[in-house]
Amino acid sequence: MMSFIKKLWGTFWRPAVHISLGILTLGGFVAGVIFWGGFNTALEITNTEKFCIGCHEMKDNVYKELQTTVHWSNNAGVRATCPDCHVPHNWTDKIARKMQASKEVFGAIFGTIDTREKFLAKRGELAQHEWKRFASNGSLECKNCHQYESMKWEEMSPLAQSQMKQAAEKDQSCMDCHKGIAHSLPDNMDTSGGMVSQLVSQSQNTSYTEGSNYFSVRYLPMYEDEALTQSGGELNPASEVKVVAVKGNAIQIEINGWRKTKGFGRVISEDFGMNIPTAALSKDAAQNNTLVQKFEEKEDDLTGLPWQRVTVKLWMPKESLVDNVDMIWSETKSAYTTNCSVCHTQPAENHFDANTWPGMFNGMLAFVNLDRDSEALVLKYLQKHSSDFSYSGH
Amino acid sequence: MSSVDNVADKDKSKYEWRSFIFITVFLFPILSVVLVGGYGFIVWALQIFFLGPPGHG
Numbered sequence: 001m002m003s004f005i006k007k008l009w010g011t012f013w014r015p016a017v018h019i020s021l022g023i024l025t026l027g028g029f030v031a032g033v034i035f036w037g038g039f040n041t042a043l044e045i046t047n048t049e050k051f052c053i054g055c056h057e058m059k060d061n062v063y064k065e066l067q068t069t070v071h072w073s074n075n076a077g078v079r080a081t082c083p084d085c086h087v088p089h090n091w092t093d094k095i096a097r098k099m100q101a102s103k104e105v106f107g108a109i110f111g112t113i114d115t116r117e118k119f120l121a122k123r124g125e126l127a128q129h130e131w132k133r134f135a136s137n138g139s140l141e142c143k144n145c146h147q148y149e150s151m152k153w154e155e156m157s158p159l160a161q162s163q164m165k166q167a168a169e170k171d172q173s174c175m176d177c178h179k180g181i182a183h184s185l186p187d188n189m190d191t192s193g194g195m196v197s198q199l200v201s202q203s204q205n206t207s208y209t210e211g212s213n214y215f216s217v218r219y220l221p222m223y224e225d226e227a228l229t230q231s232g233g234e235l236n237p238a239s240e241v242k243v244v245a246v247k248g249n250a251i252q253i254e255i256n257g258w259r260k261t262k263g264f265g266r267v268i269s270e271d272f273g274m275n276i277p278t279a280a281l282s283k284d285a286a287q288n289n290t291l292v293q294k295f296e297e298k299e300d301d302l303t304g305l306p307w308q309r310v311t312v313k314l315w316m317p318k319e320s321l322v323d324n325v326d327m328i329w330s331e332t333k334s335a336y337t338t339n340c341s342v343c344h345t346q347p348a349e350n351h352f353d354a355n356t357w358p359g360m361f362n363g364m365l366a367f368v369n370l371d372r373d374s375e376a377l378v379l380k381y382l383q384k385h386s387s388d389f390s391y392s393g394h
Numbered sequence: 395m396s397s398v399d400n401v402a403d404k405d406k407s408k409y410e411w412r413s414f415i416f417i418t419v420f421l422f423p424i425l426s427v428v429l430v431g432g433y434g435f436i437v438w439a440l441q442i443f444f445l446g447p448p449g450h451g
Contacts (some may be wrong), residue, residue: 010400011409018407031418092437093448099434136447
């Protein structure tokens with residue numbers, strides 16, 4: 001065996017004596033063509049929809065979702081298949097993606113997402129991979145078919161026209177706005193980039209001392225009693241509370257604010273005449289005079305509504321409170337600038353006053369995906385930095 | 395690289411054909427897959443650690 005190999009090796013390095021030049025080059029040429037054709041055919045087979053849905057994880061989940069969308073069936077009868085969007089067309093990027101697919105092969109063998117529940121748990125992460133890829137290349141795969149230069153503005157609805165013309169001007173990445181166009185969006189999709197979970201983990205370091213002030217990072221339940229059994233209402237995010245007692249896992253907090261005296265008076269606002277919600281009390285708690293201390297009344301000239309200053313004392317569990325409100329504002333500020341500058345430059349925070357912001361904000365919510373806590377955090381950030389609180393500019 | 399000619403004259407033809415078949419059918423195809431695949435892995439690793447996802451191209 002060894003001598004065979006040695007002889008073969010020796011033959012490699014010598015010029016051929018018995019085989020003609022023509023045969024050698026023709027043979028090499030034909031073999032090269034066959035190989036390259038075969039290589040590319042094999043590569044392209046892995047680029048077909050049939051191949052992709054060969055795995056049940058794909059067929060039962062994302063493929064089914066695609067079938068409910070316009071990319072599956074539409075008036076023009078033009079359909080997209082898996083590779084059209086998910087495999088880069090550029091050769092180098094395609095080869096890199098094919099090697100990256102070894103990760104998917106691993107997943108298929110070891111069942112990373114082989115049940116519906118596992119898939120749903122990972123959906124957000126997988127979606128983020130694709131969104132990052134699209135953001136990086138400006139949604140190049142979309143633009144292989146959908147080109148701004150070929151769009152007929154007159155055939156769009158007025159709203160679509162105005163949005164799309166602006167996008168065309170900046171050659172905007174399609175996925176900035178059109179997430180969820182082919183597959184279902186993740187539940188609780190947090191375009192604030194996990195702001196709430198960030199703040200909650202920061203709040204784990206808070207140490208609670210009596211007499212100090214803290215700020216909530218999300219909606220938190222409050223209770224009438226120390227044992228935390230009787231519901232007393234809900235504390236809004238980014239609300240300031242004073243801790244008056246610390247008893248084990250529960251803290252007694254004091255909320256200072258104002259409320260409108262018409263109705264049950266359940267909503268406590270931060271200050272006179274300002275619709276900045278600090279907390280919403282339960283009906284019982286709002287009417288309980290041991291929990292709610294009442295002070296002076298004042299009428300708001302702008303609305304004619306009477307307001308009253310109050311102090312509310314309730315209990316809550318020791319969690320999700322931070323001692324420095326700037327920790328919250330820095331997260332909300334970046335969430336605001338990221339989410340609200342996709343289509344237009346975002347207005348300065350002090351461009352509106354505190355009572356105008358809710359209307360403005362609610363009108364824009366359809367264009368983003370924020371969970372309830374993030375929405376409240378960003379809105380309060382805007383209100384607390386509105387013209388009512390700002391000395392500069394507007 | 396054996397400068398010593400280790401194949402007997404009468405066997406040279408046999409060895410030449412065998413070398414030719416081995417190189418064109420096995421060695422070069424497998425080497426091509428390895429090289430292209432290796433190229434892909436390197437680009438992928440660069441994308442993860444340095445370059446980020448591919449840009450406009």
